Amino acid sequence: MHPSRTSRTPHTSRNRRSTRITVIGGGFAGLTAAITAAESGARVTLHESHHTLGGRARTAEGPYKTNEGPHALYNGGPHWTWLKQRDLIGPLAPLPPLEGARLRLRHQGALRRTPPFAMLKLLRRRPEQAPVDQDFMTWATAQVGEEGARAAAHYVAVATFHHDPGSLSARFVHERLRRATKLPPEAHYPRGGWGSVIDRMAARAWNLGVRTETLARVDSIGGLSRKGPVVVATSLASARRLLGDASLRGESGRTTLVDVAFRSRRGDVFAISDLDRTGWVERFTAQDRTLAPAGEQLVQAQIPLSPEEGRADGVARAEDLFDLGxxxxxxRLTWRRAAVANGRTGAVDLPGTTWRDRPAIDRGDGVYLAGDQVAAPGLLTEVSFNSALEAVSLALTKSRVDLKSA
Structure with a gap:
């Protein structure tokens, strides 16, 4: 492990703890694990390779407060209650009124206010009616016809970051379709971006006695694991390298992220969902004016890429949607940037698989995984949250058994 340039050790009597837990990664999963372990009485050290905490939930500094792709906090999962109980969510940006939200759907080349009727019919099906072992496109076409099935599959790209949601497990996709189309919406937006939630989580970890070391890249867990359980809360690719475990692989999306800012003009839409292909564009300043300078709008697009497509293809498709909305x-452009997120957009389940088939949380020898591509249920961030709680629960249980046996 490289020497830490930044180390924060709160002076508190709570440092006298029997169980020591090391958390590697200071994103949402890592902070959840650290807080949970500390609340349970463990002595926790968190290592983060970046100079700030947050991981993919980090909000960019500067006049344009962007996240790594469109971010929202869904209130339908257990993490919402957990965060709220600890007063970690903070002020929420008000959602635009439904009648003025100006959500538009590109269908058959034009922007429309309503989806195909067949897609609406599909929403009446309960998630448990969708089979696990059949792809969504095949199942949905049998239910409502090809047009509605294809529109629904493309709409779900907002919650999967995948270029072909129709090829994924019908159960996996339909669960996300139902949640992404709920009224009132489950999606909420912390004012100031996700970074505000991370700041509150970091402060709570500090107050609980968590030792946080930033600019502290961990190259080996050998020495750390001898001190107590280790929770690896990194991307799956980073965990694979750190643990030397080639089996740590999983299906994920690959998407172009395009951020632009331009001068405000009356009539700009709030969001666009591409039902002809896959893609989502959202004007985040519609609900939170703090994300860009006065008089400017901040718009973020995520365009899933097929294996044959590159960054330029995604940018071109995003620009087509910008032209429409x-x-x-x-x-009017004042700022822009683009990047490709490869394998950093959460897990997706192929036909015949569920979250239980992803890499297990318990890796043996006191090592546990947490993150959005491991074996835990939920939508997007919820997977990170659920896996972090499970990792800490398993680690503490094993430690207590070992103490009793000693």
Missing amino acids: FPGWRE
Whole structure:
């Protein structure tokens, strides 16, 4: 492990604890694990390779407060209650009124206000009616026809970051379709971006006695695991390298992230879902004016890429959607950037598989995984949360058994 340049050790009598837990990774999963372990009485050290905490939940510094792709906090999962009980969510940006939200759907080349009726019919099916072992497109086509099935599959790209949701497990996709289309919406937006939630979580960890070391890249867990359980809360690719375990692989999406800012103009849409292909565009300043300078709009797009497509293809497709929803945006442009997120967008389940088939949390020898691609249920961030809680629960249980046996 490289020497830490930043180390924070709170002076508290709570440092006298019998169980020591090391958390590697200071993103949402790592902070959840650290807080949970500390609340349970463990002595926790958290290592983060970056100079700030947050991981993919980090909000960019500067005048344009962007996240790594569109971010929202869904209130339908257990993490919402957990965060709220600890006063970690903070102020929420108000959602635009439904009648003025101006959500638009690109269907058959044009922007529309309503989805195909067949897609709405599909929403009446309960998630348990969708089979695990059949792909969504085949199942949904049998239910409502090809047009509705394809539109629904493309809409779900907002919650999967995958270029072909129709090829995934019908149960996996339909669960996300139902939640992504709920009214009132489950999605909420912390004011100031996700970074505000991370800051509150970091403060709580500090107050609980968690020792946080930033700029502290861990290259080996050998020495750490001898001190107590280790929770690896990194990307699956990083965990694979750190643990030297080639089996740590999983299905994920690959997507182009395009962020632009331009001068405000009356009539700009709030969000666009591409039902002809896959893609989502959202004007985040519609609900939170703090994300960009006064008089400017911040728009973020995520365009899932097929294996044959590259960054330029995703940017071109994003620009097509910008042209539809934000007339004259090029003349109003004040800032832009683009990147490709590869394997960093959460797990997706192929036909015949569920979350239980992803890499197990318990890796043996006191090592546990947490993150959005491991064996835990939930939607997007909920997988990180649920796996972090399970990892800590398993670690503490084993430690207590070992203490009794000693």
